[in-house]
Amino acid sequence: MKIILIGGSKLAYFLTKQFASKNYYTTIINSDINEAKNLSRTLKATVIHGEGSDPHTLSQAGAYQADVVLSLTTEDEDNLIACQIAQKEYGVPRTIALVNDPENQPIFEKLGITVAFSATQIIASLIEQQTAxxxxxxxxxxxxxxxxxxxxxxxxxxxxxxxxxxxxxxxxxxxxxxxxxxxxxxxxxxxxxxxxxxxxxxxxxxxxxxxxxxxxxxx
Amino acid sequence: MSSQYIVVVGCGRLGSILASRLSSQGNSVVVIDPHENSFNNLSSDFSGFQITGDASEIEILRSAKVEQADCLLAVTDKDNINLMVTQIAKQIFQTSIVLARVFDPAREQIYRDFGIATISPTKLSADAFMANLPS
The missing domain is CATH 3.30.70.1450 (Regulator of K+ conductance, C-terminal domain)
Structure with missing residues (x-):
């Protein structure tokens, strides 16, 4: 499986390690040059410095062959656009976007993202389960x-x-x-x-x- | 053109000109910007509403009553915000006319292909420069 992972700093690091243990091939796109350098030194993955929502960067990252695009930046709009371009322009079958505003979760799915997940919602429901x-x-x-x-x-x-x-x-x-x-x-x-x-x-x-x-x- | 309800997202140089002109033509205009002092860019005869907030938060769009708007113009300096806000206006609030400013010509082409009306200042300037060159 080929995965393109956008943003996410620490999360990107640990996810890529997990993916490697499952023999998934990961390409990381990170817009912070220092983070990109660090990731490329510590991981066996290909790391590209750039914006995930930039069509050229996505194509450089091999979007045409990717099975999944996972966008984890802190800006909802960047996650949406990166996933949409991956899907509509490069035909990536599964796109997964992190949303910070929980209200964006159903909206992103309506706008064509395969799975949108809200960390806020997940943590809130974990707390609810613990206290229920x-x-x-x-x-x-x-x-x-x-x-x-x-x-x-x-x-x-x-x-x-x-x-x-x-x-x-x-x-x-x-x-x-x-x-x-x-x-x-x-x-x-x-x-x-x-x-x-x-x-x-x-x-x-x-x-x-x-x-x-x-x-x-x-x- | 009869009076319309128009939402302008972004009150920088372009947004403030659009909002001021549309307002002075007699339209009801709401302008949204995360920075309160951006509204200083509006001309003195602007008689519409100002909302301070991030338009990528749907709550802010709701408070601007986007569901009643005839038209939404997204002209922040961020392509992705403009593309997201116009899609939400079109698909969720059924706004009939939406326009997004998109600097990146590659991104502009992709979104134009799937039905979001876009204006690319980069492409417009390139065309203008080319038109003024002796052939």
Whole structure:
């Protein structure tokens, strides 16, 4: 996979390292000459000094062959234009833009960006999840909300502690996908028993969700 | 031309001239600029509204009532802001006439090709210089 990464300084550095470990080929575009130099010294990636929204710079970075353009500058308008030019002029199939103003997220997607993500929104929802309930953390609705993935922490007084998964009789349409126990990940079968302080990752359809929560959460 | 509601984004040299002229022609004009002292560029007979703020923030466009505007002119000194604001006006607020100033001729061509009306000062000056050369 070929990725063009625009802006992002520290984020660009660590992302490029991750991409390298997955054997993705990354080209970095950075408009700050010192940052560009530093990145080129510390990373095995190709680094280009320039503006990501400049068509010539994008073409130099190999936009015609790129699979993804990821724009992470601090200016929303620069991220939008870089992604649009990559997509419309160079036919890049996937474009991902960071938005600083959360309101821009749906707008950018309407203007043709494949994925716009708001760091503000992500951090706000992380904080909300942490403070919502001690036991339950709603992780993700998947497939337009047809499936929920939820993390549940088992307190010591939870009635299901000590029972096997077969014994607790999970409602239809739900399952315990994995158990996180002291840093280990267990993909359980029916014979596995639940212990205090386990964290369960459950998957369930919304209609059985209430039943599942009543079963697994100590009131 | 009958009186229109016109939003001008950017109140530098070009924006202030446009806003002042459009206002003196009897149009309702709102001008947006992040720097309050930019409004000093407006002529004394400018009778429109001034909004201090960054037009790349949609809240600012909303406060300028862009959804009611007949026309939006984006003439900040940043190509990307102009291109973003005109697209938002056109696609989200359905403003019928939008125009963006774009210095970079390459970028100007790309956006013109996908339906955003653009004016490139670089290209206009080049054309003017060429026209004045003896052939």
């Amino acid at each position: 309930s001690g036991d339950i953390q709603n992780l993700l609705p998947i497939a337009e909300g047809k499936v929920n993935v939820t993390e549940i922490a088992l307190q010591e007084d939870n009635p299901v502690v000590g029972k096997t998964i077969d014994e607790i009789q999970l409602p239809n349409g739900t399952l315990i996908a994995c158990i996180l126990r002291q840093g280990e990940v267990i993909v359980p079968s029916g014979e596995n028993s639940l212990q205090a302080l386990d964290r369960l990752i459950t998957i369930g359809q919304p209609e059985s969700y209430g039943q599942l929560m009543r079963l697994l959460c100590s009131e």
